[in-house]
Amino acid sequence: MQKNLHRFILIRAILFGILTVGGSVFWFAMNNTSADAMSQGMAHYNKEEYVEAAQWFRKAAEQGQAQAQYHLGHMHDSGKGITEDNQQAVQWYRKAAEQGHAQAQLQLGGMYQRGAGVTQDKSEAIKWYRKAAEQGYAQAQDLLGMLYQLGVGVSQDDQQAVEWYHKAAVQEYAKAQYHLGQSYYNAKGVTKDEPEAIKWLSKAAAQGQPDAQKHALAVHFVATAPSDNRGDGGTRGQMADKDEVSQADEPKEAVHKVPEPASQPTQVPTVLSTKHDDEETNTDKPQKTVRQSRQEAAEQGDAQAQFNLGVMYERGTDVTKDEQQALKWYRKAAEQGLAQAQDHLGMMYYKSVTLDDQQAVKWFRNAAEQGLAQAQLHLGLMYQLGEGITEDDQQAIKWFRKAAEQGDVSAQKLLTAMNGQTTVNHQTPKPQLQSEPKQIIAQNRAGTQNDASDKGVGDKPAKVSSCPDNQYALTVNATPATSRIRVMNIGPKYQPGICLTPKRYDIYVTHRGYHGYRKWIAIEAADVSLDVALTPR
Structure with a gap:
C-alpha cells in the first residue's frame, strides 16, 4: 500500500514537471514566435513591402505584442498595405494603449479628437494624451501643452502649457522648444525673458524646426553662434523659405523678412504623426551629426525626423541635394499624417520630380483639412487655377478664407482680389x-x-x-x-x-x-x- 502511494506521488510529480516544463516551452515558443513575427514585419515595412508587413504585424498583434498592435493600428489608419479602416485602427491602438504603449495612447487620443472610427470625445482624447505625456513621451507632452494654451478640451492655463512644453523641450523635442521660446518671448505663463526665448528658439532652429527658423531672433542667434554650438554644423544661418505666392508690391530680398514669434499656437493638429522614439534627435550623442541622428530616427519611423530629413535632401543641407530622397522622406512622414510633410509632398508633385497635379491636390487637401494655413492657400490656388481639379472659384474662396483667418497674408490678398477689390x-x-x-x-x-x-x-x-x-x-x-x-x-x-x-x-x-x-x-x-x-x- 505504501509502495503504491509512493508510486502515485512520483507519477504526479513527473506529470507536474512535464506540464510545467511543457508550459514554459510553449510560452517561450509563443513569445519567440511573436518576437519573430514582429521582426519580420519591421523588415518588410522598412523595405516598403507593406502588404507583407501587415501580415506579420497581425500575427504578432494577435499574440498580444503591443508594438505590433500599434503598427497594425497605424496601417489600418493610413491604409498602407491594408484596407483603410478607422474602426480597426481604433481597436488595435486601444489594445496597445491599454498595455501602456505611449505612441498608441497618443494615436488613440487623436482618433477621439477627430472622431475617426469612434464617437468624437475631447475628454477621452485628453485622457489618452495625458497617459502618454505622463510616461514622458515628448510629442504628447508638447501637444498637451498646446491644448492647455489654447483651452481645447481643458481649461485654458498658460502655466500648465509651459510646464508641459518644458518637459518635452528638455528631451530635445524641437516643436516644444519652439513653443517654450514663444512662451518666454510673449510672457505666456512665465515672466518675459528674451535671453531664455532666444535660447529655446535657437535650439529648435538648429534642429531644423521650420517655424523657429522663420523667426529673426532664433536665426540671428544661430547665425552668430560658434560653429561647434550649431546643431547643423553651422549651416543654419539663413531663414527657411516659405512655400507661398509672392505677396508684396516690391521685390523681396533673397532672405524673407518674417514676424517675431506669435503670441500662441493657432491650431492643434487633428491628425497626429507617429514616433518610434521619445526624442526628435539624439543630441545627447555628440559623436553623431544632426543628419545621422535624424536619419536613425527617420528610419525608426519618427515622422518629424522624416520630414526634417526630407527638407535636408530638398535643400542640400549637410547632404547632397537629392529630390528623390526628399520625396521619399516627405512621403513617409505624410503617410503618418504630418501636415507639413503632406504640404511639402504636394509641392514636390506640383513642381518637380514626379509631376502629378492630382496627387498634389490630394496632399494639399490632407494638410489643409488639418488646418495648415499654407496648405489651405495652396489648395485654394489649385481650385482657382483648375490644376489637378475642376476649376471652382467658390472652393478657392473657401480655402483662401480659411488660410486668411489664420493670418496668411497671401490668402488675404487673394481673397480681396477675388472679391473684386482690385485695380485690374x-x-x-x-x-x-x-x-x-x-x-x-x-x-x-x-x-x-x-x-x-x-x-x-x-x-x-x-x-x-x-x-x-x-x-x-x-x-x-x-x-x-x-x-x-x-x-x-x-x-x-x-x-x-x-x-x-x-x-x-x-x-x-x-x-x-x-x-x-x-x-x-x-x-x-x-x-x-x-x-x-x-x-x-
Whole structure:
C-alpha cells in the first residue's frame, strides 16, 4: 500500500514537471514566435513591402505584442498595405494603449479628437494624451501643452502649457522648444525673458524646426553662434523659405523678412504623426551629426525626423541635394499624417520630380483639412487655377478664407482680389494660345529665380494701348508656348494683353521639364511685351 502511494506521488510529480516544463516551452515558443513575427514585419515595412508587413504585424498583434498592435493600428489608419479602416485602427491602438504603449495612447487620443472610427470625445482624447505625456513621451507632452494654451478640451492655463512644453523641450523635442521660446518671448505663463526665448528658439532652429527658423531672433542667434554650438554644423544661418505666392508690391530680398514669434499656437493638429522614439534627435550623442541622428530616427519611423530629413535632401543641407530622397522622406512622414510633410509632398508633385497635379491636390487637401494655413492657400490656388481639379472659384474662396483667418497674408490678398477689390481691368482680351497659360503656386526653391531688375532683355514697350486710361497691356511671349504664366502679386489670372495699372509686377513663367523664370517688371506709361525662353532641366 505504501509502495503504491509512493508510486502515485512520483507519477504526479513527473506529470507536474512535464506540464510545467511543457508550459514554459510553449510560452517561450509563443513569445519567440511573436518576437519573430514582429521582426519580420519591421523588415518588410522598412523595405516598403507593406502588404507583407501587415501580415506579420497581425500575427504578432494577435499574440498580444503591443508594438505590433500599434503598427497594425497605424496601417489600418493610413491604409498602407491594408484596407483603410478607422474602426480597426481604433481597436488595435486601444489594445496597445491599454498595455501602456505611449505612441498608441497618443494615436488613440487623436482618433477621439477627430472622431475617426469612434464617437468624437475631447475628454477621452485628453485622457489618452495625458497617459502618454505622463510616461514622458515628448510629442504628447508638447501637444498637451498646446491644448492647455489654447483651452481645447481643458481649461485654458498658460502655466500648465509651459510646464508641459518644458518637459518635452528638455528631451530635445524641437516643436516644444519652439513653443517654450514663444512662451518666454510673449510672457505666456512665465515672466518675459528674451535671453531664455532666444535660447529655446535657437535650439529648435538648429534642429531644423521650420517655424523657429522663420523667426529673426532664433536665426540671428544661430547665425552668430560658434560653429561647434550649431546643431547643423553651422549651416543654419539663413531663414527657411516659405512655400507661398509672392505677396508684396516690391521685390523681396533673397532672405524673407518674417514676424517675431506669435503670441500662441493657432491650431492643434487633428491628425497626429507617429514616433518610434521619445526624442526628435539624439543630441545627447555628440559623436553623431544632426543628419545621422535624424536619419536613425527617420528610419525608426519618427515622422518629424522624416520630414526634417526630407527638407535636408530638398535643400542640400549637410547632404547632397537629392529630390528623390526628399520625396521619399516627405512621403513617409505624410503617410503618418504630418501636415507639413503632406504640404511639402504636394509641392514636390506640383513642381518637380514626379509631376502629378492630382496627387498634389490630394496632399494639399490632407494638410489643409488639418488646418495648415499654407496648405489651405495652396489648395485654394489649385481650385482657382483648375490644376489637378475642376476649376471652382467658390472652393478657392473657401480655402483662401480659411488660410486668411489664420493670418496668411497671401490668402488675404487673394481673397480681396477675388472679391473684386482690385485695380485690374477684367475686360481683358481672351487668351490667344491654344491652352490658357497658368502659373505655379509657389516660389521655385530650386534656384530658378531670375534677374529681379525692373527692365531687361525682352522688355518691349509698345506704342499703342487698347486698355482704359491709366492702364497698360502686359503680354508675356513664352517658349514653350504652353508655359504657365502668372502675375504673382495680383489675384486675377494672367491673360495675354491683361490691362494693369502702373506699378511693379512679379512675373513667373514655368513649364514641366524646364527651369522656371521669375522677374519683376515695371509698367510705367506704355504697354509691355516680355519674351521668355525657358531652358530644359
